[in-house]
Amino acid sequence: MTAGLWQNWVLPGIWTTLQLLVYGAALAAVVAFTVGTARTHRSRSVRFVAAAYTEVFRGVSALVLMFWLFFVVPPLAGWQLLPMWAAVLALGLSYGAYGAEVVRGALNAVPAAQREAAVALGFTPWQRLRLVLLPQALPEMLPPLCNLLIELLKGTALVSLLGVGDVSFAAYLVRLATQESAQVYGAVLVVYFVIAMAVIRAMKALERRAKARVGAVVR
DSSP: OOHHHIIIIIHHHHHHHHHHHHHHHHHHHHHHHHHHHHTTOSOHHHHHHHHHHHHHHHSSOHHHHHHIIIIIHHHHHTOOOOHHHHHHHHHHHHHHHHHHHHHHHHHHHSOHHHHHHHHHTTOOHHHIIIIIIHHHHHHHHHHHHHHHHHHHHHHGGGGGGGTOOOHHHHHHHHHHHHOOHHHHHHHHHHHHHHHHHHHHHHHHHHHHHHHHHTTOOOO
């Protein structure tokens, strides 16, 4: 692989992949915490809507959802999404549904006595969530959320089917130009591995901080 191909195609593809990871993870985090918290709400109707969202988006292929957002929805709605944003929406909504179950499980794992103590102290529902439940649930959420982030990173390769110039799409173009499949895809494997290791390190550091706040130890 020549320096020109690396600089003009692969490096921009890496940058696009990182953007997809960051934007998709940000949307997925908002969805996960919103829907996951709603799954623990006192209102049955709120829990039903949140559960319906989770089941629908966990059961739908992220790739098919991308195609819907890019090819099907625009003619019906009268506007066109850019491929990049259709991909971000599909990834964020899909992986956010998985993250919602992680959030729900971690919140429900907080001992009931903690909730009762917060109620006895006169905390509002928002204060109970922010000051009592989330600080204790967050350390338990982070390892499975880290796994979801890695899955999201690998899921970004799907966007190449929309023509988005991520690192997988760049590798495909470079392979066509050079006919060096082993070298090109070997380099791409290394790129994904390096990004994944950076994500794991960052999440591990965040887990240490979260556990230190509640007096737990990271194993």
